[in-house]
């Protein structure tokens with residue numbers, strides 16, 4: 566009996582978490598913080614559908630949306646510990662991992678449009694950034710798009726001075742912290758699952774996010790004014806626990822890579838329309854007032870937030886800024 570127990574313990578130790586051969590089916594827990602009815606939510610379900618189909622059921626993907634398994638920071642820790650196998654956090658949340666370079670993607674008005682963003686991430690900078698995760702036991706598989714941020718509060722945010730003294734929820738990026746400070750706001754990091762209540766009770770005054778997140782989390786119902794500023798981009802990195810992923814049988818990995826490539830194309834192809842539709846639904850709800858910046862107002866925001874670019878060098882380093890400048894064909898200080 567004792568011998569048997571020792572043998573079982575040894576198997577448990579040596580089998581976790583790299584060896585997945587014995588598991589039947591192989592389970593991939595995919596945790597994320599947004600609703601199913603968003604680009605990321607739909608992307609995760611598409612990956613599940615394709616992964617299970619291509620592996621003939623040898624792999625089962627369990628998708629946990631809406632922070633139902635873990636909140637923002639906890640899910641990254643859980644991935645490193647192997648309690649979940651796959652995530653798609655916004656790249657703004659990678660600093661606790663020591664991968665601050667990802668925050669360069671949060672620079673205000675960095676990407677002209679979704680196509681420019683998409684092209685940039687398919688270039689060398691996307692791969693370079695993923696290399697930053699390797700020493701953390703994490704592998705990057707793909708970048709998923711969720712369009713551009715709007716900004717909101719219970720007062721109209723039209724001119725930079727309108728931000729003076731208001732508490733803004735941010736998701737984690739020090740770059741966002743900086744550009745909100747540039748306009749006089751007081752940024753505060755908070756988990757996504759806590760934002761609605763914080764807005765409702767006045768723990769924070771405002772926030773930034775994309776239309777699909779506003780709509781599905783009902784932020785627009787507790788914010789009187791939204792500015793469709795599209796001042797920064799929201800992107801996700803689909804990441805896996807490297808030990809788990811590298812321990813998969815090669816023939817399974819091949820099918821999962823195919824499923825991920827297709828799920829990525831699908832997610833990125835719907836992101837723009839999903840957000841445009843969400844914005845229409847927010848408008849139609851009549852629960853908030855939407856504001857659009859004139860070219861002069863936009864210029865005033867850009868000027869006010871410009872110091873973030875100079876500051877960013879010390880935070881994310883020159884290398885990633887140079888890579889982005891080259892990719893986007895822009896001058897960055």
Ligand code: LMR
Nearest residue numbers: 598599655736757774778
């Ligand atoms: C946020 O925390 O605002 C976003 O990262 C949520 C998400 O994943 O879209």
